Amino acid sequence: MNRTLVLLDKDARPMVYCIYCVSMRSQEQQNQGQGDLILFPLPAPLFNKGVSMKMEDLLALSSGMDEKKTDYITPLEDVWFSYEAALVVNNSTFGDAAIALAPTDWALRQICEKLGPPPVKYMHRCPSELRADNLNYWLREMPQDEYWFVRAYGSNCRAVLSRRYVPIANTTVLSHAQKLLTDVGHWLIDPYVSPDTLHVKLGMAQQAGGAYAVGAYVGNGEIGNRSFRILPFVQKTSCSNSIIYAEGGFVQRHVSVTSAFIYGALKEKLGRVFGLAANVLERMVMAEAEEIPEIAKVVDTICRQYNLSQAVKDNILLGTEGEKTRMGLVNGISFAAHASDLPMEAQIDLETLAGAQLIGRSSVSQDRVHR
Numbered sequence: 001m002n003r004t005l006v007l008l009d010k011d012a013r014p015m016v017y018c019i020y021c022v023s024m025r026s027q028e029q030q031n032q033g034q035g036d037l038i039l040f041p042l043p044a045p046l047f048n049k050g051v052s053m054k055m056e057d058l059l060a061l062s063s064g065m066d067e068k069k070t071d072y073i074t075p076l077e078d079v080w081f082s083y084e085a086a087l088v089v090n091n092s093t094f095g096d097a098a099i100a101l102a103p104t105d106w107a108l109r110q111i112c113e114k115l116g117p118p119p120v121k122y123m124h125r126c127p128s129e130l131r132a133d134n135l136n137y138w139l140r141e142m143p144q145d146e147y148w149f150v151r152a153y154g155s156n157c158r159a160v161l162s163r164r165y166v167p168i169a170n171t172t173v174l175s176h177a178q179k180l181l182t183d184v185g186h187w188l189i190d191p192y193v194s195p196d197t198l199h200v201k202l203g204m205a206q207q208a209g210g211a212y213a214v215g216a217y218v219g220n221g222e223i224g225n226r227s228f229r230i231l232p233f234v235q236k237t238s239c240s241n242s243i244i245y246a247e248g249g250f251v252q253r254h255v256s257v258t259s260a261f262i263y264g265a266l267k268e269k270l271g272r273v274f275g276l277a278a279n280v281l282e283r284m285v286m287a288e289a290e291e292i293p294e295i296a297k298v299v300d301t302i303c304r305q306y307n308l309s310q311a312v313k314d315n316i317l318l319g320t321e322g323e324k325t326r327m328g329l330v331n332g333i334s335f336a337a338h339a340s341d342l343p344m345e346a347q348i349d350l351e352t353l354a355g356a357q358l359i360g361r362s363s364v365s366q367d368r369v370h371r
Contacts, residue, residue: 101157159223232277287327
């Protein structure tokens with residue numbers, strides 16, 4: 001009997017195991033769950049690549065991560081940087097001692113953007129004491145009655161946002177989706193959840209004789225990196241090539257939004273984008289007939305525009321399989337998303353870029369959100 005098990009390590013990161021039960025001597029013992037239980041760790045990429053998971057599994061993972069998350073809304077007069085360049089929040093208002101949080105690269109970038117002059121690349125090169133001196137100087141140049149919304153994960157500062165930012169928790173999105181999909185046939189395709197980001201592709205039907213799975217992509221970010229999104233989604237069933245189609249989808253920035261609004265949006269938009277996903281197949285047929293004679297030049301332009309690496313460029317060209325058509329270009333970009341050993345964020349961006357190219361649009365920046 002083989003099963004997969006997902007546990008959280010001490011840092012609330014997902015660890016995936018294969019469960020194999022042996023030494024079942026009788027049907028009675030098997031029914032009683034007796035036998036030797038062996039856990040085989042699976043390689044980490046399998047968590048994002050094909051491990052069979054249900055919505056409740058993903059929800060449990062996200063809930064476990066939530067236990068290490070804390071938020072602080074604090075005036076700048078109660079914030080400073082230690083000699084280790086940690087962001088220190090004076091938490092005495094709540095009866096607690098000051099707390100030091102080590103900024104992630106993402107949070108440091110946000111801090112530099114808010115303070116203005118200090119460039120983030122320079123800050124990365126500075127020793128911690130010099131970095132702290134720079135940040136503290138420019139911090140004191142800011143209006144001290146301004147507030148920062150600081151988001152932490154464990155001992156790390158994962159985001160520094162404005163008070164206008166309204167958090168939409170990944171766990172909230174998953175909980176609402178689970179309720180709405182209880183009686184709806186669906187399956188998860190390469191689901192991904194981290195403390196900061198959520199990417200869920202919902203397969204809801206197969207079309208074109210089973211050649212394609214169509215459904216909806218649901219995404220979210222908690223650190224000012226992603227909007228809440230419900231978008232049409234199409235995947236070839238013969239491989240991992242998939243397209244996220246932003247045209248006609250739903251995007252909500254993290255401002256002026258409530259949990260009830262998210263539930264209503266999911267309830268209304270999931271069915272709508274599923275219908276749009278079926279229409280994407282018609283566009284794919286049209287794209288197969290649209291020739292792009294100098295496709296290598298088009299790929300080069302796209303890679304320069306989005307600062308894509310040579311490895312990604314090579315994989316895009318490989319993924320076209322010699323087809324000098326718009327669909328060849330779309331297939332190439334979609335192929336590169338999964339053939340270039342990219343982090344999940346970059347994979348999603350490429351899949352969305354593939355969807356944009358399906359209708360001849362180059363922009364994929366509408367997902368960048370208010371910080």
